[in-house]
Amino acid sequence: MENKKLSTREIVALASSVAIIITAAIYWSIQIDGVMEMLELAYG
Amino acid sequence: MDLLPLFEWMETSLLGQIGKTYGGVYAIGQSVHLMSLALLGGTVLVTDLRLLNIVLPGVSSNLIADEAHKWFKVALIVVLATGIFMACAVAVRMYYNPFYWAKMASLAAGIVFVFAIKRPLLSRPHDELSPMVLKVTAVASILLWFSVAATGRWIGFSG
Numbered sequence: 001m002e003n004k005k006l007s008t009r010e011i012v013a014l015a016s017s018v019a020i021i022i023t024a025a026i027y028w029s030i031q032i033d034g035v036m037e038m039l040e041l042a043y044g
Numbered sequence: 045m046d047l048l049p050l051f052e053w054m055e056t057s058l059l060g061q062i063g064k065t066y067g068g069v070y071a072i073g074q075s076v077h078l079m080s081l082a083l084l085g086g087t088v089l090v091t092d093l094r095l096l097n098i099v100l101p102g103v104s105s106n107l108i109a110d111e112a113h114k115w116f117k118v119a120l121i122v123v124l125a126t127g128i129f130m131a132c133a134v135a136v137r138m139y140y141n142p143f144y145w146a147k148m149a150s151l152a153a154g155i156v157f158v159f160a161i162k163r164p165l166l167s168r169p170h171d172e173l174s175p176m177v178l179k180v181t182a183v184a185s186i187l188l189w190f191s192v193a194a195t196g197r198w199i200g201f202s203g
Contacts, residue, residue: 010177013165016157017177017184024187027146 054135063133070133077126081193084119087112088189092182109166143202147195154188
Protein backbone atom coordinates (compact mmCIF):
# COMPACT_ATOMS: atom_id res chain seq x y z
CA MET A 1 0.00 0.00 0.00
CA GLU A 2 2.75 2.46 0.99
CA ASN A 3 4.77 1.87 -2.18
CA LYS A 4 1.76 1.73 -4.50
CA LYS A 5 1.91 4.12 -7.43
CA LEU A 6 -0.61 6.94 -7.22
CA SER A 7 -3.50 6.84 -9.71
CA THR A 8 -4.19 9.81 -12.00
CA ARG A 9 -7.15 10.81 -9.81
CA GLU A 10 -4.92 10.83 -6.74
CA ILE A 11 -2.19 12.85 -8.49
CA VAL A 12 -4.75 15.43 -9.69
CA ALA A 13 -6.25 15.64 -6.19
CA LEU A 14 -2.83 15.97 -4.58
CA ALA A 15 -1.62 18.66 -7.02
CA SER A 16 -4.78 20.76 -6.74
CA SER A 17 -4.88 20.37 -2.96
CA VAL A 18 -1.27 21.56 -2.62
CA ALA A 19 -2.06 24.52 -4.91
CA ILE A 20 -5.09 25.40 -2.76
CA ILE A 21 -3.11 25.15 0.50
CA ILE A 22 -0.32 27.39 -0.85
CA THR A 23 -2.78 29.95 -2.30
CA ALA A 24 -4.79 30.06 0.95
CA ALA A 25 -1.63 30.45 3.03
CA ILE A 26 -0.42 33.35 0.86
CA TYR A 27 -3.86 35.04 0.74
CA TRP A 28 -4.46 34.84 4.49
CA SER A 29 -0.93 35.94 5.43
CA ILE A 30 -1.36 39.03 3.21
CA GLN A 31 -4.72 39.77 4.88
CA ILE A 32 -3.31 39.31 8.39
CA ASP A 33 -0.31 41.51 7.47
CA GLY A 34 -2.72 44.22 6.29
CA VAL A 35 -4.71 44.09 9.52
CA MET A 36 -1.53 44.24 11.64
CA GLU A 37 -0.26 47.22 9.63
CA MET A 38 -3.56 49.02 10.17
CA LEU A 39 -3.50 48.26 13.91
CA GLU A 40 0.04 49.63 14.12
CA LEU A 41 -1.02 52.82 12.32
CA ALA A 42 -4.00 53.20 14.61
CA TYR A 43 -2.44 52.33 17.96
CA GLY A 44 1.31 52.57 17.35
CA MET B 45 -15.83 42.44 -18.94
CA ASP B 46 -17.60 45.01 -16.78
CA LEU B 47 -20.23 43.39 -14.59
CA LEU B 48 -21.51 46.65 -13.09
CA PRO B 49 -24.60 46.84 -15.38
CA LEU B 50 -25.55 43.32 -14.23
CA PHE B 51 -25.25 44.33 -10.56
CA GLU B 52 -27.26 47.52 -11.20
CA TRP B 53 -29.95 45.43 -12.85
CA MET B 54 -29.92 42.97 -9.92
CA GLU B 55 -30.57 45.81 -7.49
CA THR B 56 -33.55 47.09 -9.47
CA SER B 57 -34.95 43.58 -10.07
CA LEU B 58 -37.97 42.23 -8.18
CA LEU B 59 -35.70 40.28 -5.80
CA GLY B 60 -33.63 43.40 -5.12
CA GLN B 61 -36.75 45.48 -4.46
CA ILE B 62 -38.21 42.86 -2.10
CA GLY B 63 -34.92 42.58 -0.19
CA LYS B 64 -34.62 46.37 0.11
CA THR B 65 -38.24 47.09 0.99
CA TYR B 66 -39.10 44.27 3.38
CA GLY B 67 -36.49 43.99 6.13
CA GLY B 68 -38.25 40.95 7.58
CA VAL B 69 -38.02 39.03 4.31
CA TYR B 70 -34.33 39.92 4.03
CA ALA B 71 -33.77 38.77 7.64
CA ILE B 72 -35.49 35.43 6.92
CA GLY B 73 -33.38 35.00 3.76
CA GLN B 74 -30.22 35.75 5.72
CA SER B 75 -31.17 33.33 8.51
CA VAL B 76 -31.85 30.53 6.03
CA HIS B 77 -28.57 31.41 4.30
CA LEU B 78 -26.63 31.12 7.57
CA MET B 79 -28.37 27.88 8.58
CA SER B 80 -27.67 26.27 5.22
CA LEU B 81 -24.07 27.51 5.46
CA ALA B 82 -23.87 25.78 8.84
CA LEU B 83 -25.21 22.57 7.27
CA LEU B 84 -22.76 22.88 4.38
CA GLY B 85 -19.88 23.50 6.79
CA GLY B 86 -20.99 20.55 8.90
CA THR B 87 -20.96 18.16 5.96
CA VAL B 88 -17.53 19.43 4.89
CA LEU B 89 -16.10 19.20 8.42
CA VAL B 90 -17.48 15.75 9.25
CA THR B 91 -16.10 14.34 5.98
CA ASP B 92 -12.72 16.05 6.19
CA LEU B 93 -12.16 15.49 9.92
CA ARG B 94 -13.03 11.81 9.39
CA LEU B 95 -10.46 11.64 6.57
CA LEU B 96 -7.95 13.12 9.03
CA ASN B 97 -9.01 10.44 11.57
CA ILE B 98 -10.07 13.09 14.09
CA VAL B 99 -13.82 12.40 14.37
CA LEU B 100 -15.85 9.18 14.19
CA PRO B 101 -12.86 6.89 13.66
CA GLY B 102 -15.11 3.84 14.16
CA VAL B 103 -17.37 4.73 11.23
CA SER B 104 -16.46 4.00 7.61
CA SER B 105 -15.14 7.14 5.92
CA ASN B 106 -16.75 6.01 2.65
CA LEU B 107 -20.16 5.93 4.34
CA ILE B 108 -19.65 9.36 5.95
CA ALA B 109 -18.42 10.93 2.68
CA ASP B 110 -21.33 9.51 0.66
CA GLU B 111 -24.05 10.50 3.14
CA ALA B 112 -22.55 13.93 3.83
CA HIS B 113 -22.27 14.67 0.10
CA LYS B 114 -26.06 14.26 -0.33
CA TRP B 115 -26.69 16.95 2.30
CA PHE B 116 -23.83 19.06 0.94
CA LYS B 117 -25.71 19.32 -2.38
CA VAL B 118 -28.96 20.32 -0.64
CA ALA B 119 -27.14 22.93 1.48
CA LEU B 120 -25.29 24.30 -1.56
CA ILE B 121 -28.51 24.84 -3.51
CA VAL B 122 -30.10 26.70 -0.57
CA VAL B 123 -26.91 28.73 0.05
CA LEU B 124 -26.79 29.79 -3.61
CA ALA B 125 -30.50 30.62 -3.81
CA THR B 126 -30.56 32.70 -0.61
CA GLY B 127 -27.16 34.21 -1.44
CA ILE B 128 -28.43 35.50 -4.79
CA PHE B 129 -31.51 36.97 -3.05
CA MET B 130 -29.34 38.72 -0.44
CA ALA B 131 -26.84 39.99 -3.01
CA CYS B 132 -29.67 41.50 -5.11
CA ALA B 133 -30.69 43.82 -2.25
CA VAL B 134 -27.19 45.33 -1.96
CA ALA B 135 -25.80 44.43 -5.39
CA VAL B 136 -23.97 47.67 -6.24
CA ARG B 137 -22.37 47.85 -2.77
CA MET B 138 -21.23 44.22 -3.22
CA TYR B 139 -19.77 45.03 -6.63
CA TYR B 140 -17.33 47.50 -5.05
CA ASN B 141 -16.46 45.24 -2.08
CA PRO B 142 -13.20 43.27 -2.59
CA PHE B 143 -14.22 40.66 -0.01
CA TYR B 144 -17.38 39.89 -1.98
CA TRP B 145 -15.18 39.00 -4.94
CA ALA B 146 -12.81 37.01 -2.70
CA LYS B 147 -15.82 35.09 -1.42
CA MET B 148 -17.14 34.44 -4.93
CA ALA B 149 -13.69 33.26 -6.07
CA SER B 150 -13.29 30.88 -3.12
CA LEU B 151 -16.90 29.67 -3.50
CA ALA B 152 -16.32 28.93 -7.20
CA ALA B 153 -13.04 27.18 -6.35
CA GLY B 154 -14.80 25.21 -3.59
CA ILE B 155 -17.58 24.03 -5.91
CA VAL B 156 -15.14 23.03 -8.65
CA PHE B 157 -12.92 21.31 -6.06
CA VAL B 158 -15.80 19.28 -4.61
CA PHE B 159 -17.37 18.15 -7.87
CA ALA B 160 -14.28 17.81 -10.09
CA ILE B 161 -11.62 16.67 -7.61
CA LYS B 162 -12.84 15.57 -4.19
CA ARG B 163 -16.02 13.68 -5.06
CA PRO B 164 -14.48 11.64 -7.91
CA LEU B 165 -11.63 10.73 -5.54
CA LEU B 166 -13.81 9.85 -2.55
CA SER B 167 -16.30 7.83 -4.61
CA ARG B 168 -13.66 5.07 -4.73
CA PRO B 169 -13.07 2.75 -1.75
CA HIS B 170 -10.89 4.80 0.61
CA ASP B 171 -8.72 1.85 1.61
CA GLU B 172 -7.52 1.69 -2.01
CA LEU B 173 -6.38 5.33 -1.84
CA SER B 174 -3.19 6.77 -0.42
CA PRO B 175 -3.84 7.99 3.17
CA MET B 176 -1.49 10.92 2.52
CA VAL B 177 -3.55 12.05 -0.51
CA LEU B 178 -6.78 11.75 1.51
CA LYS B 179 -5.34 13.86 4.33
CA VAL B 180 -3.92 16.58 2.05
CA THR B 181 -7.27 16.72 0.20
CA ALA B 182 -9.10 17.08 3.52
CA VAL B 183 -6.84 19.94 4.65
CA ALA B 184 -7.26 21.75 1.32
CA SER B 185 -11.03 21.30 1.51
CA ILE B 186 -11.23 22.71 5.06
CA LEU B 187 -9.06 25.68 4.04
CA LEU B 188 -11.19 26.39 0.96
CA TRP B 189 -14.51 26.38 2.83
CA PHE B 190 -12.95 28.29 5.73
CA SER B 191 -12.01 30.96 3.17
CA VAL B 192 -15.58 31.03 1.84
CA ALA B 193 -16.96 31.52 5.36
CA ALA B 194 -14.29 33.99 6.52
CA THR B 195 -14.43 36.24 3.44
CA GLY B 196 -18.24 36.07 3.68
CA ARG B 197 -18.16 37.34 7.25
CA TRP B 198 -15.53 39.93 6.31
CA ILE B 199 -18.01 41.47 3.85
CA GLY B 200 -20.11 42.46 6.83
CA PHE B 201 -17.19 44.25 8.51
CA SER B 202 -15.87 46.15 5.48
CA GLY B 203 -17.06 48.99 3.26
